[in-house]
Amino acid sequence: MRTIAVEPTLDVLERVAPEGSSDLQRALRKLLRRPPALFGLFCVIVVVTWAVVPGLFAPLSPLDQSLDRYLKPPGYVDAQGQTYWLGTDQQGRDILSRVIWGSRISLFVGIATVLVSGLVGVTLGLVAGYFGGKLDAVISRIVDTALAIPFILLAMALIAILGPSLQNIILAIALRTWIIYARVVRGEVLTLKEREFVVGAKATGCTTLRILAVYLLPNVFSSTIVVATLYLGRMIIIEASLSFLGVGVPPPTPTWGGMLSDGRAFLETAWWIAFFPGVVLMLTVLGVNLLGDWLRDVLDPQMKRAAE
Amino acid sequence: MRAYIIRSLLQSLIVLNGVLLIVFLMLHLTGDPAGVLMPIDATQEDLARFRRDMGFDRPLHVQYFYFLFGHGARNRGVLLGDFGFSYRHEVPAMGLVVEHIPATVYLAVISLIIALAIAIPAGILSAVFRNTWIDHVSSVISMLGQSLPNFWMGLVVIIVFAVYLRWLPTSGYEGPQHVILPALTAGLYATARIMRMMRSTLLEVMGLDFVRTARAKGLGETAVIIRHALKNASIPVVTLVGLELGLLLSGTVVTEVVFAWPGVGFLTVDAIVNQDYPVVQAAVTLLAIMFIGVNLTVDVTYAWLDPRISYR
Numbered sequence A: 001m002r003t004i005a006v007e008p009t010l011d012v013l014e015r016v017a018p019e020g021s022s023d024l025q026r027a028l029r030k031l032l033r034r035p036p037a038l039f040g041l042f043c044v045i046v047v048v049t050w051a052v053v054p055g056l057f058a059p060l061s062p063l064d065q066s067l068d069r070y071l072k073p074p075g076y077v078d079a080q081g082q083t084y085w086l087g088t089d090q091q092g093r094d095i096l097s098r099v100i101w102g103s104r105i106s107l108f109v110g111i112a113t114v115l116v117s118g119l120v121g122v123t124l125g126l127v128a129g130y131f132g133g134k135l136d137a138v139i140s141r142i143v144d145t146a147l148a149i150p151f152i153l154l155a156m157a158l159i160a161i162l163g164p165s166l167q168n169i170i171l172a173i174a175l176r177t178w179i180i181y182a183r184v185v186r187g188e189v190l191t192l193k194e195r196e197f198v199v200g201a202k203a204t205g206c207t208t209l210r211i212l213a214v215y216l217l218p219n220v221f222s223s224t225i226v227v228a229t230l231y232l233g234r235m236i237i238i239e240a241s242l243s244f245l246g247v248g249v250p251p252p253t254p255t256w257g258g259m260l261s262d263g264r265a266f267l268e269t270a271w272w273i274a275f276f277p278g279v280v281l282m283l284t285v286l287g288v289n290l291l292g293d294w295l296r297d298v299l300d301p302q303m304k305r306a307a308e
Numbered sequence B: 001m002r003a004y005i006i007r008s009l010l011q012s013l014i015v016l017n018g019v020l021l022i023v024f025l026m027l028h029l030t031g032d033p034a035g036v037l038m039p040i041d042a043t044q045e046d047l048a049r050f051r052r053d054m055g056f057d058r059p060l061h062v063q064y065f066y067f068l069f070g071h072g073a074r075n076r077g078v079l080l081g082d083f084g085f086s087y088r089h090e091v092p093a094m095g096l097v098v099e100h101i102p103a104t105v106y107l108a109v110i111s112l113i114i115a116l117a118i119a120i121p122a123g124i125l126s127a128v129f130r131n132t133w134i135d136h137v138s139s140v141i142s143m144l145g146q147s148l149p150n151f152w153m154g155l156v157v158i159i160v161f162a163v164y165l166r167w168l169p170t171s172g173y174e175g176p177q178h179v180i181l182p183a184l185t186a187g188l189y190a191t192a193r194i195m196r197m198m199r200s201t202l203l204e205v206m207g208l209d210f211v212r213t214a215r216a217k218g219l220g221e222t223a224v225i226i227r228h229a230l231k232n233a234s235i236p237v238v239t240l241v242g243l244e245l246g247l248l249l250s251g252t253v254v255t256e257v258v259f260a261w262p263g264v265g266f267l268t269v270d271a272i273v274n275q276d277y278p279v280v281q282a283a284v285t286l287l288a289i290m291f292i293g294v295n296l297t298v299d300v301t302y303a304w305l306d307p308r309i310s311y312r
Helices: A002-016 A020-032 A035-052 A095-131 A133-148 A151-162 A166-192 A196-203 A208-244 A256-264 A272-299 B002-026 B033-037 B044-054 B060-069 B093-128 B133-147 B150-164 B180-186 B188-206 B209-216 B221-251 B253-258 B264-273 B277-305 B307-311
Strands: none
Touching: A020 A035, A020 A272, A035 A095, A035 A272, A095 A133, A095 A166, A095 A208, A095 A256, A095 A272, A133 A166, A133 B002, A133 B277, A151 A166, A151 A208, A151 B002, A151 B221, A151 B253, A151 B264, A151 B277, A166 A208, A196 A208, A208 A256, A208 A272, A208 B150, A208 B253, A256 A272, A256 B150, A272 B133, A272 B150, B002 B060, B002 B277, B033 B044, B093 B133, B093 B180, B093 B188, B093 B221, B093 B253, B093 B264, B093 B277, B133 B188, B150 B180, B150 B188, B150 B253, B180 B188, B180 B253, B188 B221, B209 B221, B221 B277, B253 B264, B264 B277
16 A cells, blocks of 8 residues: 555656756746746736735825816826826726726636636536546536526626625636636546556545545646636636626726726727726736746646647 | 437537526525515515515425426416516517527627638638747737737727727617627637637648648648648637637627627626516526527537547
């Protein structure tokens, strides 16, 4: 038992951990040689810093309104000498400050949905792949059903019925996005379960739970991380879409989608309200995607096709 | 082949039942469907009567049975397409949704055509000229295409083409000039994905033996690509195009709202905001049925194109 157990542990280590510093160094060197990935890293660092300490960067409170500065264009300077770099909105609030504070909801919902859907998806994928048969068929039909439902409409309806709290928004988004994890993990487990170290573990009388948790889970870890990074950007877009459609975190909390929705009414007179939050949203998603591409190349080159 | 088709059909029916179950349970999430459906100012007596009339006091599985097969003289059940009346428009909910289907299908099809017109040539060019500037430019475009929130792109094209240049209308649904901006916006993700798929499958096929044979017998590079490689690279692309059409049918929601396009998405968002849930239930079900139908067609076509798939 002991001799068989040692080998799989090594195998696990090899696939999961960046083996020592040399691999980490290689990954970092790769990052430095890739301008797009560096650009992505820069965007992500900026937005994360905004989200953690928005007060340090925002010139004003995101809720500070005044009808004296209603719909002022970018670069407007008021009587006190305060500059509004990105202009003001229909309530005279500073767009730049709102964009900076808005990063909080976007990142929080994005990361939380990735965690929730990852947890559900990986579990169901492991179970479906390992047990196969009827259980797999049931989970596969659930996946098909979730795919067939018009997602944005269902999410909107659920949030409208249950109320627009952060928790409900995260659940409504995760209801669809667990699928991708389930699919990738199921596929990996189908091949992994035929490998010697799993067959050996089974032969020596390991419990099913132990096989799933100790032998299979660590081996699907790297592809899960890759999928999570590749889909984080999409989660952020979905949250913004829901806010844009009016079922996001309710005002006055600043959200990028909500700002875009405000700006829709002023496209002809004040384009900046809808323009700037969108630019930042796009750069955030682009940054996450570029970093995801780099991570995928580093962790698992073969993932490229599976994730597409 | 026949067994494969029958199995696909059965699976579709199971999925359809799943969709109906979710649509049914949607109203029961809060535990009180009468509270969700009735206006906020309804009295306790109104609520009690409504619960009795709708059968909400019965066990859940009995209610699901009523939902599917009808209950009483006025409700024939969703299996016969009866989702009840729209509270807001006071017409049958399903009829209202069906009226809005053509606009959505029109938008989805035009989006797909525009996406194909851009993505297929761009994908082929970047595969043929791999690692040249053409390839780099198109990979940057496809990366941007996947990172742009499409509703924001909708707003930006309105600002640029409708407000400042005044070339195209901002919204509405009259002539062909109205469909251009919404179709570009809705087709954004499809364009990026089809482009990547076209490039990667073509590259893969061009490394195969039969392409080398074609080159070895002295065929010119253009003929090799058009006559041999493209034909074989087209199968996965065709599948993807089918899937994209299925996604577009329900994926134009945000675009429809941005451009006030009178399709199912626009109708349903309006219904959700106004708590007109029979319309929401009818729309979600109908869009899901369309998605299932498109997928079934793709599955069967794929099996027919590639006989190896039947025995998986």
